[in-house]
Amino acid sequence: MDETLARLTYTLAPEGTEAMISVRGLKVEFPFINRPPAVALQSLDFDIQPGEIFGLVGESGAGKTTLARSLLCLPPEPGRIVSGEIVFEGRNVLRLDPDELRRLRGRRMSMIVPNPRGELNPLQPIGAQIATMARVHLDVDRDSAREMALRMLRAVQISDPERRMGAFAHELSGGMAQRVVIAIALVCSPSFVVSDDATSGLDVTVQAQVLDLLRRLARERGSSMLFITRDIGITAHFCDRIAVMYQGNIMEIAKREEFFFRPRHPYTVMLMAAFSYNQKLRRMWSRIGPAGLATNGIGGCSYSARCPLTQKRCEIQEPALIEVAPGHFVRCHFPIAR
């Protein structure tokens, strides 16, 4: 284990606390026929602690969905996990056989995705869909599964749950369908939940309600969560710790207060500026070219082509993720001074 990795391991999982999920050196590629593969995840290292809500932000194409799905051992086709390990509850999920993986997904780990109506089965009443999840994974009888489904509908605050048990997906509003998807994901009380952009299709007031609900349920059940979003603003209300991703690399990780009060990576500051009313910062953000013009991992920092603070060294040498304050990691040769 190299020195940076050893320090990361130590700091992110202090002695005595075992991480809920521990990702080391995770690399995912998309193969092409006539050219080298595209690297979607460079080599990721991070831990999520029990009960923690871990935010992951980054612009479109950063690799967030690839990461989310890889954690459940289902990288988007034709992507493949080429190296690394994902230790969940003490076992490397990449070494499990398909049966063990199927038992794990849904029962111990689950995922909430956007477009809830597309996720639900249009031909089966929603109550039956929640109950099926409980029956398959928890080995309970039909009546207990139905009772659990009903309790879950109450927990996600669907009004008149007895009647709604028999409703079909097309009879629900978007916000309600998203609550049902959450009910399915949480009915087995998984210890780890991935939410991939799950509320982005909802209008802001419904989004706030669904987020509150999601956080409360995760806390009550003691579930850890990887909460993925393109909206850095949401993470300020929602997450305990936040990581910023850019072109398949984690650029910064810090606890929420530290992250918002003392961001150190120029990209994090630019992301915050994109959501702020600071005209000067916004002008700087919009002057910089689109993603994809970067050095593409050949030597230098992947952000150097867009970074307003770039220097010669950034184009030649790839920075490592280093700890700049306790628990605060930055991948930058010249982190912004505090």
Ligand SMILES: Nc1ncnc2c1ncn2[C@@H]1O[C@H](COP(=O)(O)OP(=O)(O)OP(=O)(O)O)[C@@H](O)[C@H]1O
């Ligand atoms: N099926 C695929 N084949 C080839 N490349 C892919 C495939 N799916 C994703 N990629 C590439 O992998 C990278 C990461 O994509 P990913 O969908 O993980 O991004 P994301 O951060 O989830 O973006 P968004 O915010 O738009 O959902 C992108 O550069 C994308 O072009």
Ligand SMILES: [Mg+2]
């Ligand atoms: Mg995505």
